[in-house]
Amino acid sequence: MDTTSCVVTGAARGIGRGIAELMVARGHRVVVTDVDAEGAERTAREIGAAAGLGQDVRDAGSHTEVAEVAARHGDLVAWFANAGVGDDGALADLTDDQVRRLVEVNLLGTVWSTRAALAAFGPRGGDVVLTASLSGLGPVPGLSLYAATKAAVVSLASSVSLEAPRGVRVHALCPDGVDTAMVAEMRQDGTAKRLVTSGGRMLTVEETAQAAVDLVGSRRVLRTLPGWRGAAMRIGQLAPSASKPALAAFALQGKRRLR
Numbered sequence: 001m002d003t004t005s006c007v008v009t010g011a012a013r014g015i016g017r018g019i020a021e022l023m024v025a026r027g028h029r030v031v032v033t034d035v036d037a038e039g040a041e042r043t044a045r046e047i048g049a050a051a052g053l054g055q056d057v058r059d060a061g062s063h064t065e066v067a068e069v070a071a072r073h074g075d076l077v078a079w080f081a082n083a084g085v086g087d088d089g090a091l092a093d094l095t096d097d098q099v100r101r102l103v104e105v106n107l108l109g110t111v112w113s114t115r116a117a118l119a120a121f122g123p124r125g126g127d128v129v130l131t132a133s134l135s136g137l138g139p140v141p142g143l144s145l146y147a148a149t150k151a152a153v154v155s156l157a158s159s160v161s162l163e164a165p166r167g168v169r170v171h172a173l174c175p176d177g178v179d180t181a182m183v184a185e186m187r188q189d190g191t192a193k194r195l196v197t198s199g200g201r202m203l204t205v206e207e208t209a210q211a212a213v214d215l216v217g218s219r220r221v222l223r224t225l226p227g228w229r230g231a232a233m234r235i236g237q238l239a240p241s242a243s244k245p246a247l248a249a250f251a252l253q254g255k256r257r258l259r
């Protein structure tokens with residue numbers, strides 16, 4: 001079959017929608033999924049995707065069903081596990097429901113997606129692109145559990161990329177703050193929002209989606225955006241207590257920017 005398909009989860013809006021648009025432009029038959037079923041259908045219609053499906057990534061079986069839909073549209077060659085939630089707040093302040101949702105959507109949902117993609121790729125192989133986050137590379141007070149789920153996603157990509165059979169590539173994208181509803185919905189006076197907005201300008205959906213799509217076919221496993229922030233975060237990870245003054249300075253910078 002010459003027609004190729006791909007899946008983008010959490011694609012009703014934001015980065016996922018941006019990725020789906022670029023993959024449509026590349027000529028793939030794109031399956032857009034989201035827990036917001038109406039949003040997924042609307043986005044699919046607006047961008048010319050092959051299908052828009054309601055999918056809660058916490059449901060393990062749903063990933064296999066999505067893979068089957070994609071296979072009906074063409075050879076599955078790429079899967080973007082992008083769906084995520086961004087509840088901010090100190091670990092002690094999150095509700096039990098928020099804790100469960102963060103782990104189940106950001107980590108387990110990504111695990112189910114990755115397993116379904118690996119099982120569904122055909123002889124020509126394919127690419128799994130996980131939307132992780134810069135927060136997965138170092139300490140982020142005020143966003144600790146979110147960051148922990150993203151650190152697990154980075155770890156997953158690193159190891160699974162080495163387990164994957166010939167022709168299958170696994171990547172994780174680690175963007176800094178992106179101008180989407182997720183950040184807009186964070187608490188205005190929270191440490192997380194200040195830190196996310198401290199790095200100069202916010203990234204756009206377009207440049208972040210482009211970075212995700214550029215990973216397809218490449219041998220690169222991890223990509224941080226922008227690159228220099230990745231190095232800074234990794235230094236913080238080596239010595240979290242020593243990074244406290246720098247994080248406080250970043251938060252102050254973010255607070256000024258938000259004003």
Ligand SMILES: NC(=O)c1ccc[n+]([C@@H]2O[C@H](COP(=O)([O-])OP(=O)(O)OC[C@H]3O[C@@H](n4cnc5c(N)ncnc54)[C@H](O)[C@@H]3O)[C@@H](O)[C@H]2O)c1
Pocket residue numbers: 009010011012013014015016033034035036055056057058082083084085086105131132133134174175176177178179180181182183196
């Ligand atoms: N915005 C940022 O600053 C930023 C930075 C780094 C990484 N990310 C990551 O990028 C990805 C996309 O985020 P975004 O900024 O576009 O946010 P967004 O909130 O605009 O989009 C996330 C999408 O995921 C969907 N979703 C949530 N729970 C779901 C579930 N259980 N099943 C299926 N879909 C679900 C939402 O309905 C939404 O459409 C997320 O994984 C996020 O963690 C975002």
